[in-house]
Amino acid sequence: MKPVSGTALDGLIEAVRTRVPDTGIVHRTDETLDSDPGSYLLLLRLRSPLLVRIGKRESRLPSGLYVYSGSAKGPGGLKARLGRHLRGNGQLRWHIDQITAHADDRAGLAFRSLTECDLTARLLECSSFCVPVPGFGSSDCSTCRSHLIRFQASPED
Numbered sequence: 001m002k003p004v005s006g007t008a009l010d011g012l013i014e015a016v017r018t019r020v021p022d023t024g025i026v027h028r029t030d031e032t033l034d035s036d037p038g039s040y041l042l043l044l045r046l047r048s049p050l051l052v053r054i055g056k057r058e059s060r061l062p063s064g065l066y067v068y069s070g071s072a073k074g075p076g077g078l079k080a081r082l083g084r085h086l087r088g089n090g091q092l093r094w095h096i097d098q099i100t101a102h103a104d105d106r107a108g109l110a111f112r113s114l115t116e117c118d119l120t121a122r123l124l125e126c127s128s129f130c131v132p133v134p135g136f137g138s139s140d141c142s143t144c145r146s147h148l149i150r151f152q153a154s155p156e157d
């Protein structure tokens, strides 16, 4: 695996680490993931704005940095699910597939003891993180406003 340094996601990775200390290594492909079940944060950069659809509703995502929290409990665990998102070439199955296909930078963080809702809550405690589209990726969740979070390091971003 080639080393990755100084990518567009560095500032976001640092901000996530501040909120969630036990972050571990940054995954760029499924090579570094194992097949255990767990939850994950998928970090994404959109270079240009994107229209996304939830059911019949269309929303416009501004360009910028995003975090999506999800869980991998099916066959193949984190390697299968997060690996799929990191490749960004899956068929449109989940809301997030609309974004990963257009992201020009992607990275993943894997967790064993925190749920995707724990992760969402921790990030949203910080004012640098906000919900861009209520309900995105959280159709099956009754506690989170969204499982997609936008990162804004400073207000003018």
Ligand SMILES: [Zn+2]
Residues within 6 Å of the ligand: 116, 117, 120, 138, 141, 142, 143, 144, 147
């Ligand atoms: Zn949730």
